[in-house]
Amino acid sequence: MPDDEDAKLAEKPRAGVVTCPACDLHVSVAEPNDAVELYRRHANVTGHDVEWERVAFDAEAESDDAKEALIELGEDHPDGVALGRLAAALADNGVAIGETLDAVRDLRMSGEIYEPQDDYVLAV
Amino acid sequence: MTRWNNNRDEIGAVSADITAETNALPAKYFTDPEVHEMEKEKVFGQYWVYAGHATHIPDAGDYFTRTIGGKQIIVTRDDDGDVRAFYNVCAHRGSKMLDDTPMTDPGSLSRITCPYHLWAYELDGSLQSTPKSFEEASLNPDLDDDAVSELDPEENGLMEVNTDAIGPLVFVNFEDEPSLSLAEQAGSMKTELEDLPLGEYEHARRYVSEVECNWKTFSGNYSECDHCQANHQDWVRGLELMDSELEVNDYHWVLHYKHKEDVDDEMRIHPEHEAKFYYFWPNFTVNMYGTADGYGTYIIDPIDEGRFQLIADYYFRDADLSEEEEKFVQTSRQLQEEDFELVERQYEGLKSGALGQAQLGPNEHTVHKLHRLAQDAYNA
Numbered sequence: 179m180p181d182d183e184d185a186k187l188a189e190k191p192r193a194g195v196v197t198c199p200a201c202d203l204h205v206s207v208a209e210p211n212d213a214v215e216l217y218r219r220h221a222n223v224t225g226h227d228v229e230w231e232r233v234a235f236d237a238e239a240e241s242d243d244a245k246e247a248l249i250e251l252g253e254d255h256p257d258g259v260a261l262g263r264l265a266a267a268l269a270d271n272g273v274a275i276g277e278t279l280d281a282v283r284d285l286r287m288s289g290e291i292y293e294p295q296d297d298y299v300l301a302v
Numbered sequence: 303m304t305r306w307n308n309n310r311d312e313i314g315a316v317s318a319d320i321t322a323e324t325n326a327l328p329a330k331y332f333t334d335p336e337v338h339e340m341e342k343e344k345v346f347g348q349y350w351v352y353a354g355h356a357t358h359i360p361d362a363g364d365y366f367t368r369t370i371g372g373k374q375i376i377v378t379r380d381d382d383g384d385v386r387a388f389y390n391v392c393a394h395r396g397s398k399m400l401d402d403t404p405m406t407d408p409g410s411l412s413r414i415t416c417p418y419h420l421w422a423y424e425l426d427g428s429l430q431s432t433p434k435s436f437e438e439a440s441l442n443p444d445l446d447d448d449a450v451s452e453l454d455p456e457e458n459g460l461m462e463v464n465t466d467a468i469g470p471l472v473f474v475n476f477e478d479e480p481s482l483s484l485a486e487q488a489g490s491m492k493t494e495l496e497d498l499p500l501g502e503y504e505h506a507r508r509y510v511s512e513v514e515c516n517w518k519t520f521s522g523n524y525s526e527c528d529h530c531q532a533n534h535q536d537w538v539r540g541l542e543l544m545d546s547e548l549e550v551n552d553y554h555w556v557l558h559y560k561h562k563e564d565v566d567d568e569m570r571i572h573p574e575h576e577a578k579f580y581y582f583w584p585n586f587t588v589n590m591y592g593t594a595d596g597y598g599t600y601i602i603d604p605i606d607e608g609r610f611q612l613i614a615d616y617y618f619r620d621a622d623l624s625e626e627e628e629k630f631v632q633t634s635r636q637l638q639e640e641d642f643e644l645v646e647r648q649y650e651g652l653k654s655g656a657l658g659q660a661q662l663g664p665n666e667h668t669v670h671k672l673h674r675l676a677q678d679a680y681n682a
Contacts, residue, residue, distance in 0.1 A: 201509045223613055224510050225407035
């Protein structure tokens with residue numbers, strides 16, 4: 179990304195930058211879940227997954243397993259972990275946002291997690 | 303005189319006369335969330351809007367989905383080979399039926415089945431079958447099976463959306479009875495494009511970008527070239543801008559860009575020795591390149607009042623691009639990025655609320671047309 183764009187992004191409070199390498203897309207997002215919305219919009223017209231390129235909020239988990247990472251993050255976010263935050267925690271292990279959402283869906287469908295509010299999840 | 307937001311109430315409707323001072327759409331029509339909601343019906347619900355390219359769905363049952371003005375549709379090819387569009391909504395209880403499926407990665411099915419209660423529809427939209435539980439009342443002690451009426455396949459089919467095409471370019475119209483035919487809305491663009499072998503070219507690339515400005519801000523930028531000299535220096539170096547022309551028609555305009563160095567006819571899909579960029583109201587462009595044997599399309603797709611997706615598709619003789627064609631696409635992407643910076647900058651200014659109404663120059667007559675059409679749509 180060009181330096182002047184870096185400077186532009188730094189001017190505003192942002193959650194980070196999301197990228198689609200195939201489209202050379204780099205979008206700064208204000209909230210963690212904006213990354214999820216962007217993924218949905220982008221996949222809708224391209225089929226491409228997108229990744230966190232830069233994360234500017236706390237999203238650290240030791241595990242690369244979606245459920246274990248969710249349990250870790252849930253300790254600090256008892257009202258629900260934003261899907262975008264979970265995706266950011268798994269991004270260090272090369273997991274793209276779409277893959278995280280697929281894993282979350284599998285966990286929901288097996289009753290292992292629940293969604294206390296739209297696009298926020300917690301382990302059962 | 304510039305019309306600032308200074309409580310002097312000097313903002314007016316877009317004059318039909320481009321030399322009038324109120325010749326542009328007032329700024330609020332770019333920044334107001336209510337205008338975005340209004341446009342879903344008044345713009346994207348009233349006119350013919352590009353849905354996709356028919357070459358991606360060559361066989362019966364091939365399909366892709368699109369969302370236009372908040373309406374989700376399925377575009378498919380029926381058993382007679384006709385392209386048809388339906389709301390992606392089940393006639394039973396309104397469930398969304400098919401998952402989002404981009405044109406560039408189309409799906410295929412023999413019938414459209416709703417996953418909720420398994421109502422199934424033929425490719426012409428008629429109801430093909432329902433499970434037994436809709437034919438008898440075995441779980442309802444107060445109703446005899448005889449009292450259950452049979453569901454008429456036509457009366458209980460999918461809601462169809464009007465479709466028509468210009469060559470392989472498929473358009474939809476959400477009005478029950480469109481006030482304009484596609485031929486009327488497209489005018490000479492239809493005949494000009496139908497003379498070209500658009501369907502013989504292969505889809506090579508799709509790049510989708512998200513840009514932080516109103517969709518009309520980008521549309522206006524695309525439509526004029528007063529900004530080119532200062533902002534697209536690499537590109538204009540090869541152009542004879544003074545010999546170029548911006549032609550305005552009822553619902554489309556054509557940017558004719560002459561190149562300094564002519565190229566062989568085989569290097570272009572169209573006969574004219576120029577690049578021809580068509581803007582088709584409301585949000586579609588066809589870019590006939592002057593120096594590459596291919597063409598491109600843009601969909602300028604609003605997300606909300608302050609963001610849009612640019613869906614850029616590139617078509618060449620062969621989807622496996624030569625080095626030169628790769629470079630051409632890269633130049634096109636460079637132009638897009640240069641324009642994104644410009645329109646995001648313009649939009650930041652517009653959002654500040656200082657300017658009440660812009661003023662257009664004499665060579666921004668294409669932008670004037672865009673603003674007039676927007677105003678006409680809002681007032682319809």
